[in-house]
Amino acid sequence: MRIDPILSIESRLESVYKSGYGCPGMLAQKRVQRKSGYKALWKDVEMLTDTECRTKKAADKPLKLSDGKGLYLEIRVNGSRLWRYRYKIDGRENLFAMGEYCQQSPGETEAEGKARRAGRRFTLAEARAERERCRALVKQNIHPAHTQRTEKLRRAIEAENTFKAIAETWIAENKAHWSDNYLRQIKQRFAADAYPRIGV
Numbered sequence: 564m565r566i567d568p569i570l571s572i573e574s575r576l577e578s579v580y581k582s583g584y585g586c587p588g589m590l591a592q593k594r595v596q597r598k599s600g601y602k603a604l605w606k607d608v609e610m611l612t613d614t615e616c617r618t619k620k621a622a623d624k625p626l627k628l629s630d631g632k633g634l635y636l637e638i639r640v641n642g643s644r645l646w647r648y649r650y651k652i653d654g655r656e657n658l659f660a661m662g663e664y665c666q667q668s669p670g671e672t673e674a675e676g677k678a679r680r681a682g683r684r685f686t687l688a689e690a691r692a693e694r695e696r697c698r699a700l701v702k703q704n705i706h707p708a709h710t711q712r713t714e715k716l717r718r719a720i721e722a723e724n725t726f727k728a729i730a731e732t733w734i735a736e737n738k739a740h741w742s743d744n745y746l747r748q749i750k751q752r753f754a755a756d757a758y759p760r761i762g763v
Contacts, residue, residue, distance in 0.1 A: 611636065613687050616644065616664055630687075634694040636664055646690045650701045659707045661685065661693055726761045727753075 611630045619628060619638055626638040633649045644664035650657055662683030667676070685693055697707040730753055738746050 611687060613666075616687055617666070630691065630694075632694060632698065634661075634690060636690075646685060646693070648694055648697050648707065650697065650707075652701060652704055652706065657706065659697060661690060661697070661707075664690070727758055730757065 611628055615628060616636055619626060620642075621638045621640045623640065625640065627635050627647075628638065629635045635647050635649070637643075637645045637647050639645070646661035646664060648659040648661050650659065662685050665679070665684040665686060667686050671679070680689060700707050700710060734746070734749060734753075741749070
């Protein structure tokens with residue numbers, strides 16, 4: 564069956580007019596506007612506030628509050644507030660459990676803050692900084708979880724190589740040959756004289 568080319572064009576134009584775009588040229592313009600609109604929407608994603616992180620509650624299922632660029636706060640029914648980072652490597656989507664949401668305690672020292680972050684407890688600002696660190700790793704095709712396990716192993720090895728750890732190992736290996744009084748004296752002398760000067 565031969566299709567009249569003029570009739571075919573008229574049918575397509577009628578379809579375009581019915582869709583509300585006016586003409587093929589306008590249709591293309593509308594598509595560009597819609598596409599750019601989606602891009603603008605991604606850029607203008609409203610970021611979280613600390614008040615939302617603290618006060619939002621989950622009802623009967625976990626609540627996810629997005630902060631953009633893959634970071635979101637998962638609020639569970641039991642009240643837990645957990646940072647999650649969603650990313651892709653080699654086309655596969657992955658989820659990294661960054662840590663727990665917390666507020667910085669008034670008067671927190673630098674050492675206390677460092678220890679808190681090492682325990683994977685982050686404020687909103689710290690979670691955003693951690694997200695940027697993770698994004699940099701992902702750009703190198705490195706999974707953030709892999710570096711976290713490596714860091715834990717490094718800290719464990721360092722802890723085992725401290726003077727106190729070595730001293731306690733030495734005591735444990737030799738205490739079977741010592742009297743209770745001598746063992747007590749050794750522990751007291753290490754605690755009073757060695758640890759404070761050499762460190763733990």
